[in-house]
Amino acid sequence: MTTSDANAASSASAASTIPWRRVVVKLSGEALMGSSSHGLDAPTLNRIAGDLAGAAALGVEVAVVVGGGNFFRGIAGADKGIERARADSIGMLATVMNGLALEYAIEKQGQSARTLSSIPMPSICEPYSRQTALHHLGKGRIVVLAGGTGNPFFTTDTGAALRGAELSCDLIMKATQVDGIYSADPKRDPTAVRYDKLTHDEAISKNLAVMDTAAFALARENRIPIIVFSIGEAGAISAALLGKGRATYVSP
Secondary structure (H helix, E strand, O other), X not given: OOHHHHHHHHXXXXXXXXXXXXXXXXXXXXXXHOOOOOOOOHHHHHHHHHHHHHHHHOOOEEEEEEOOOOOOOHHHHHHOOOOHHXXXXXXXXXXXXXXXXXHHHHHHOOOOEEEEEOOOOOOOOEEXXXXXXXXXXXXXXXXEEEOOOOOOOOOHHHHHHHHXXXXXXXXXXXXXXXXXXXXXXXXXXXXXXXXXXXXXHHHHHOOOOOOOHHHHHHHHHOOOOEEEEEOOOOOHHHHHHXXXXXXXXXXX
């Protein structure tokens, strides 16, 4: 057996143990800036692109909702005197910049990808539609979903839950800077309690801030489980899919 045959057999074996056929990964803009104060960090971008390509190699259809906080956050813009609707629009444009960068980084890994934007800008990427996204997923391409929901006042967390429901995803994967959901921010509160498992109702009633209430509610209504895990290490996405490593599982 050749090395490529062995790798293919290994991927097929791993895929058979994964209960999810199609997933949506929520990736914050801040995750792409590494240790920098803003913008894109090339090694981090390439590492995460490799993680996404690795997940696709397991036979899972992968969509990615990317944030824009490494360039501009709507809420922060509103705090600086820009009206909220306009500030959110600027933030949505930031997600398109991240989406295009991520698409290119994924393709450098040898994995086909397409950026779809909920804000039509056909000269640089395809406009989002459910049919277009499903077509690309069916072709084995990673679909990078930019532009949020296309509307102000909705977070990209809510956008991930919305796209997860729209695209009939089996799982929402929330990539964070910590290894699951805590009762408080563990970086600020050393007494914060970590949860291994929760229900959507518990996450909402406890007001756990890892995702906003609208996102949890959308996931609950459509009975989509959520895995919250750290994106800080290489291979984190595949590990979460395979049930390895530390993460919090939120079930319907």
